Amino acid sequence: MNASRENPPTASHREAIRALYDAYFETLDDGRLEEWPEFFADECRYRIITRENYEAAQGLCIMQADSKGMLTDRVRAILKTQVYAPRYYRRFYSGLRVLGGTGKEWEVRQNVLIVQTLIDKPSEILGCGVGRDRVVSNASGELKFVDRTLVFDTEMIRNSLIYPA
Amino acid sequence: MNASRENPPTASHREAIRALYDAYFETLDDGRLEEWPEFFADECRYRIITRENYEAAQGLCIMQADSKGMLTDRVRAILKTQVYAPRYYRRFYSGLRVLGGTGKEWEVRQNVLIVQTLIDKPSEILGCGVGRDRVVSNASGELKFVDRTLVFDTEMIRNSLIYPA
Amino acid sequence: MNASRENPPTASHREAIRALYDAYFETLDDGRLEEWPEFFADECRYRIITRENYEAAQGLCIMQADSKGMLTDRVRAILKTQVYAPRYYRRFYSGLRVLGGTGKEWEVRQNVLIVQTLIDKPSEILGCGVGRDRVVSNASGELKFVDRTLVFDTEMIRNSLIYPA
Numbered sequence: 001m002n003a004s005r006e007n008p009p010t011a012s013h014r015e016a017i018r019a020l021y022d023a024y025f026e027t028l029d030d031g032r033l034e035e036w037p038e039f040f041a042d043e044c045r046y047r048i049i050t051r052e053n054y055e056a057a058q059g060l061c062i063m064q065a066d067s068k069g070m071l072t073d074r075v076r077a078i079l080k081t082q083v084y085a086p087r088y089y090r091r092f093y094s095g096l097r098v099l100g101g102t103g104k105e106w107e108v109r110q111n112v113l114i115v116q117t118l119i120d121k122p123s124e125i126l127g128c129g130v131g132r133d134r135v136v137s138n139a140s141g142e143l144k145f146v147d148r149t150l151v152f153d154t155e156m157i158r159n160s161l162i163y164p165a
Numbered sequence: 166m167n168a169s170r171e172n173p174p175t176a177s178h179r180e181a182i183r184a185l186y187d188a189y190f191e192t193l194d195d196g197r198l199e200e201w202p203e204f205f206a207d208e209c210r211y212r213i214i215t216r217e218n219y220e221a222a223q224g225l226c227i228m229q230a231d232s233k234g235m236l237t238d239r240v241r242a243i244l245k246t247q248v249y250a251p252r253y254y255r256r257f258y259s260g261l262r263v264l265g266g267t268g269k270e271w272e273v274r275q276n277v278l279i280v281q282t283l284i285d286k287p288s289e290i291l292g293c294g295v296g297r298d299r300v301v302s303n304a305s306g307e308l309k310f311v312d313r314t315l316v317f318d319t320e321m322i323r324n325s326l327i328y329p330a
Numbered sequence: 331m332n333a334s335r336e337n338p339p340t341a342s343h344r345e346a347i348r349a350l351y352d353a354y355f356e357t358l359d360d361g362r363l364e365e366w367p368e369f370f371a372d373e374c375r376y377r378i379i380t381r382e383n384y385e386a387a388q389g390l391c392i393m394q395a396d397s398k399g400m401l402t403d404r405v406r407a408i409l410k411t412q413v414y415a416p417r418y419y420r421r422f423y424s425g426l427r428v429l430g431g432t433g434k435e436w437e438v439r440q441n442v443l444i445v446q447t448l449i450d451k452p453s454e455i456l457g458c459g460v461g462r463d464r465v466v467s468n469a470s471g472e473l474k475f476v477d478r479t480l481v482f483d484t485e486m487i488r489n490s491l492i493y494p495a
Contacts, residue, residue, distance in 0.1 A: 090293050113420075154452060257441055280483075282484045288483060
């Protein structure tokens with residue numbers, strides 16, 4: 001996407017970025033929503049958008065947050081509105097590509113499949129898409145998301161309550 | 166889960182553990198069930214349990230074996246009761262995390278998606294969950310499962326005959 | 331499959347092969363079909379075959395191309411016959427195994443799950459199977475497919491128009 005691609009990540013950068021995604025998805029799969037904002041920088045953007053809108057460069061999102069504070073608000077809202085049909089979401093990712101970076105910031109892409117399970121029903125696909133992210137190494141050397149944009153293939157999300165992914 | 170997490174795995178440990186899982190799932194995907202017990206230490210535990218029971222710390226399992234011998238028995242039983250509606254199971258895993266270890270033993274976690282195919286029907290999700298395992302390096306330097314606990318999100322497994330995963 | 335397995339791939343070979351698959355699937359997921367033949371050597375074979383036929387060593391394929399030129403023809407045919415029910419395919423892979431090689435050529439195996447999305451419908455599994463491939467390093471040091479054989483578990487592909495995978 002830009003000149004930063006000329007600076008390829010080292011094997012150890014790639015490994016650290018993979019570990020970030022492993023921890024990120026595990027946190028969400030476990031339902032530890034209150035820890036989710038900690039994966040983001042204070043100044044950040046999180047979006048879920050349909051592929052159709054994304055490719056048409058239309059800004060309309062299914063969900064959008066423009067700061068870590070908004071992510072925290074989002075978590076509070078989800079925890080409050082929790083309806084009681086217990087269900088689990090599990091995330092599978094594939095094709096994690098670190099597309100380039102500056103040594104401090106990387107573009108990362110990965111396919112994501114989200115499987116939903118109501119405990120007394122067979123598991124089913126909730127949706128799939130691609131994460132198009134920017135990750136930075138902060139002052140403490142921790143990796144944080146500056147931007148996470150999840151582009152969903154379908155506009156028909158089975159569930160009106162949107163969980164993070 | 167314990168202090169062993171203070172001893173992080175090296176890149177080469179991680180690579181060897183990944184290779185173990187790749188070989189493990191390939192063996193099962195290929196239907197070479199008779200080779201399956203070889204992935205375990207003589208003293209071992211293998212369990213399939215629902216997430217609900219697991220999180221409630223209830224011991225009730227969908228399937229449990231407490232030694233390699235019991236795994237071998239299990240394989241014999243499956244091969245004998247094989248009903249003839251030919252079907253395949255294929256396993257996809259994601260987020261393989263080696264959570265820590267002693268240099269001889271590691272805790273490993275990974276998401277698992279099992280897809281079932283009856284050859285004249287579309288493929289469908291059989292179930293998904295998380296493997297919470299302990300792997301050891303034995304006297305010959307081979308990696309073996311000491312414990313494999315597969316925590317399934319659903320209690321509704323489409324198939325009464327439980328195949329290993 | 332043969333003696334070449336005695337020559338195990340190095341970590342950097344494995345990493346380069348993983349990058350090949352990441353780029354390959356991304357190209358297809360993005361729908362950049364016209365770039366697809368570039369992943370193949372001039373002399374190559376591409377096949378999609380059912381598991382039943384593959385295991386019975388019957389040559390009958392769902393799709394077969396015996397040269398890069400035939401792949402290009404295939405792409406032209408697909409682009410021309412595009413029916414307008416916009417849909418996306420997304421590929422998830424798991425268990426990438428580099429089974430051995432000569433330092434110039436490798437056998438590679440990986441599970442593939444293909445998810446289909448009609449944009450106003452929930453995503454669903456199109457099919458799954460295993461890729462059994464041979465990859466070479468060409469004169470310029472680029473990795474190319476010499477053979478890609480995708481063995482599908484089901485003979486019931488939801489869609490008569492076969493897209494590459």
